[in-house]
Amino acid sequence: MDWCTWKYGSVWKDPMNYQNVSIIVVDDARLSCEVIRRALASTNYQDVRIANSAETALKMLHERPADVVLADWMMPEITGLELTDHIRQLDEENDHYTYILLLTAKDDIDSLEEAFSHGVDDFINKSPESKELLARVYAAGRIAHLQNTLLQTASHLTTINHKLEQQNSFDIHTGLGNRCYLEKQLENILKHTLARGGGASCAVVKIADFGKIADEYGEAAQEEITIGISKRLRQNIRPLDTMGMLDSGEFGIVMHQPDPSNCHAVSFKRIFQAINLRTFKTKAGNIPISAAVCISSVESAKNKRSATEIMDVMQKEIPNAFEYGNIYEVTELED
Missing domain, CATH: 3.30.70.270 (Reverse transcriptase/Diguanylate cyclase domain)
Structure with missing residues (x-):
């Protein structure tokens, strides 16, 4: 049973097409990546890429954008916040929106404000329960889909405006x-x-x-x-x-x-x-x-x-x- 069926029951038709949601999991801890991958696979997410470093994640994003990035906050060389800065720059260049969900044990206000100022969208405990993880990822996928639809619409409207030469x-x-x-x-x-x-x-x-x-x-x-x-x-x-x-x-x-x-x-x-x-x-x-x-x-x-x-x-x-x-x-x- 997937998360949406568990949450809403069979009377609610789930609009999310899990096959179309692209996810990248970024963590230098391979075990953590595997736990998250299995949880996502249990809900039929099929486009899940694993990166054991921020550098690998950025290479993946250059090759093909993602809808959702789940990244550990504390990683060697490039932290989750620094990775967020890079992703936001890529989003800007490509007219794309990536929902960024940080995995962290931090919960103090100063840390959260710092993360939001970098463009982080949401947080989840470093060792989340499966139901909470799937709920957060599901919401992230929907928001990313909506934002990218709006960006595509804005781009289309801009093209129309250019053609009309108003x-x-x-x-x-x-x-x-x-x-x-x-x-x-x-x-x-x-x-x-x-x-x-x-x-x-x-x-x-x-x-x-x-x-x-x-x-x-x-x-x-x-x-x-x-x-x-x-x-x-x-x-x-x-x-x-x-x-x-x-x-x-x-x-x-x-x-x-x-x-x-x-x-x-x-x-x-x-x-x-x-x-x-x-x-x-x-x-x-x-x-x-x-x-x-x-x-x-x-x-x-x-x-x-x-x-x-x-x-x-x-x-x-x-x-x-x-x-x-x-x-x-x-x-x-x-x-």
């Missing part, structure tokens, strides 16, 4: 809408929430000294970074959130918020870290950048500003994000 509304290189497009989306959210309640959250992400990148590394590198930023932002916002380019090196995000009070710095920490913590790989080399994020919530019932006025305020306030804090909350829109 240069007045979309950037031809990134496929992102411009400020006019973002304002229309924000307007739609405000109309929707005025009738149904809730509000909108807005964010502006600005790259420091973006023009100097072209001066130092060339315009091609600047364009590669623009595309790289758009990819990272897409991977770190919700599927129904809208992202666009406000200006060179400046991006905007608008999202529906059932509860506007949920718009605070912690909510946008992952977006901030996605841009700042890893360098961008270009043909001119790996280039580090610094970005600041300006955020605010707009409660439709109290809002008296148009979408254009809201975006004007957000762009005007972004310098404060560099001066007072890398994630700056705008309070002017709450007046």
